[in-house]
Amino acid sequence: MAQSDAPPxxxxxxxxxxIRVIREADDVARVTTLLHRAYGAQVARGMKPLAGRQDVDVTRWRCASGVCLLAFEGLPDFAPPADPERLAGTILLQEKEPNEMPGLFGEPDVAHFSQFAVDPEFQGHGVGEALLRAAEGFAIGRGFKRLALSMAEPDVDLRRYYERRGYWLHGTWQWPYTNYRSLLLCKMLT
Ligand SMILES: CC(C)(COP(=O)(O)OP(=O)(O)OC[C@H]1O[C@@H](n2cnc3c(N)ncnc32)[C@H](O)[C@@H]1OP(=O)(O)O)[C@@H](O)C(=O)NCCC(=O)NCCS
Known part of the structure; x- marks a missing residue:
């Protein structure tokens, strides 16, 4: 049989x-830097996500308003990590916004998440997937039936990322601090 030229x-x-809940001793500046790096691609495209430009005090305030999970570099399949304590990603559950929130987020069976980010150095290796699973586990464990989020409407690839994971369009929303319309996505938890 002829061999293919394509590499395997x-x-x-x-x-x-x-993955663990953020602690008092954790350096919020590191979280802020990670957020700026992760959301940098959206910023480079002209979007103004809050997480892409917020300062350390805003990160601290946001994290304290809900349940913030941090993901640290774990063992890859093939090579040991250089530093097992390197911060790889984060997600924030049940953030309490000072601004008006979408009605969806206040429905009794709905949990929501925000500030979801993986450092570009770690993207595409399942860290986001692991954080989403942790968020879904958190919501199920507290009796919620649905998990919701808002995302930048212009980020078409991100919408597909969520759709592949069972999140579907529920509606739209305009946050006062962004320059784009947001999509509200929601998933039934089983
Ligand atoms: C969205 C985000 C958090 C996802 O994090 P991530 O760690 O890159 O996500 P994953 O690695 O779980 O999945 C990303 C893609 O990597 C690839 N991938 C994941 N694990 C892989 C593996 N083991 N082998 C090969 N490819 C893999 C897949 O193509 C996957 O997409 P698909 O499964 O939908 O095709 C990250 O891209 C990010 O920080 N984006 C910027 C901030 C942002 O937009 N946040 C959301 C705001 S609502």
Whole structure:
């Protein structure tokens, strides 16, 4: 049989991050830097997500208003990590906004998340997937039936990312601090 010239497909290393709730001693500046780096691609496209430009005090305030999870570099399939304490990603559950929130987020069976980010250095290795699973587990564990989020409407690839994971369009929303309309997505938890 003739051999293909194409190189054999090799999966990207899959990281198994260690995920835990943020602690008093954690450096919020690191979280802020990670957010700026992760949302940098949207900023470069002219969008103004809050997480892409907020200062350390805003990060601290936001994290304290809900349940903030941090993901640290875990063991990849193939090579040991250089530093097991490197911050790889974060997600914030049940943030309490000073601004008006979408009605969806206040429905009794709905949990919501925000400030979801993976450092570009770690993207595409399953860290986001692990954080989403942790968020869904958090919501199920507290009796919620649905999990919701808002995202920048112009980010078409991000919408597909969520749709592949069972999140579907519920409506739209305009936050006062962004220069784009947001989509509200929601998933039934089982
Ligand atoms: C959205 C975001 C958090 C996802 O994080 P991530 O760690 O890159 O996500 P994952 O690695 O779980 O999945 C990303 C893609 O990487 C690829 N991937 C994941 N694990 C992989 C593996 N083991 N092998 C090969 N490819 C893999 C997949 O293509 C996957 O997309 P698909 O499964 O939908 O096709 C991240 O891209 C990010 O920080 N974006 C900027 C901030 C942002 O927009 N946040 C959301 C605001 S609502």
């Amino acid at each position: 497909s090799r999966p990207q290393p899959l990281y198994h991050p260690h």
